[in-house]
Amino acid sequence: MKSSTLKPYSVPLLLCQLSLLLLSACGPSASTNDSANRPGASAEDASTSGKPLTGPQSPEAADTLILALGDSLYAGYNLDRGEGFPEELQNALVADGMNVFVVNAGVSGDTSAAGRQRLDYALEGLPRNPDLVVLGLGGNDMLRGIEPEQTRANLDAMLKTLSDRKIKVVLTGMLAAPNLGPEYADAFNPIFPDLAKQYDAALYPFFLDGVVTDSELMLEDGIHPNAEGVDLVVEKIAPVVTGALAE
Template sequence: MAILQLLIACSPASEETGAVNGELQETVSEADDTEELVIEADTLILAYGDSLYAGYGLAPDEGFVPELQKALIDAGHDVMVHNAGVSGDTTAAGLRRMDFVLDSLPRKPDLVMLGLGGNDLLRGLKPAETRSNLEAMVKKLTERDIPVILTGMLAPPNMGKEFVEEFNIIYPALALEYDVTLYPFFMNGVVGRTDLILPDGIHPNAKGIDVIVEKMAPSVEKALTEQAKA
């Protein structure tokens, strides 16, 4: 049940996106409005995902992206983390908008954090489709010579052994095949902790975000260091 909550966490509440035939509608977010983006930092990280990246239900300064940026700056990095998270996005939706987002940025990102797939699980989409879309996005980024961190998802056991095995291998397999960094489970340390979840019982609260950032920041720092040496 805890993992199932995680999967739902990647989708917005119904009042944000509406629902048609039990499926979430895709949304348009200010995360795609990059025309006036000013980058004053030496390093640009693009956070490209769904509501877990977008900061659903949190104040503007409490979400994953601003908290990660603060942690990296406190660690001595001159970095800007740009939020391109859209609540409700599936991997297919993310693939469709990726070129637009990248081309709208003032310059090429130094690193892209890719965190999509939870809404695919919510809709029960075939793992093969999820893998194909994620692979296409990783290819786009590697072809542009942009380093990638995949932040993975896990399928709940109640989706069946075959489905779980087919889905859960997606992220580590792509990371190995394309030589990109893998953070296996975005909600590590938060799932099942009611004190770290919003009243909706689904999304991480500000304290939950702090836990996620504390656990993930070292992986991001390592990727930045490796990128700087390349």
């Protein structure tokens, strides 16, 4: 199992930013600007402005197929077309010489339970099994105070499904906001490294590492990354994805 090492950050600022997460869930409803590169989506689902998608324009045209399954942090919340995490991840991987298509299966407001319910649908909507699933859910569970045991059970079930299908996984983690208290954090934070180890999945410990502490990389809501923030997230996660595919 490979993991990414988080660089030191300003703890007080990080705690302050994470506290703000309690004021609002990660996109309680889908934004009209959520990226549209997802199963069953059409070009009308997102703004026509923004950055073009490089490389294959459909799953069928790609040698490597990746499914990015997550919440608003994946969906491209309030970003222009092509600026969301899945699209920028594809652009970065294509720039590295890969013929890859990344399907955006991010849905704003999704909990781990909702993701678990639609996992089979997302997989069945693809022309074939993906070579890799980048999985990022659980943030909304934390924001809503859902018991960590439920989050763990849902992610466990999803990872088991992917393991049974012999699909590689990169798990992107989340940290509990400090306002929830140390007991909640002690139960929630280990979910991601524990499950990554159990299922031999690659782990990126904290999706917003190096971004949430910099207001210039965040939208005005203080919760979601802006286009520049997404670029930094992709810069740090892309090598983890490349490593997972190479195993």
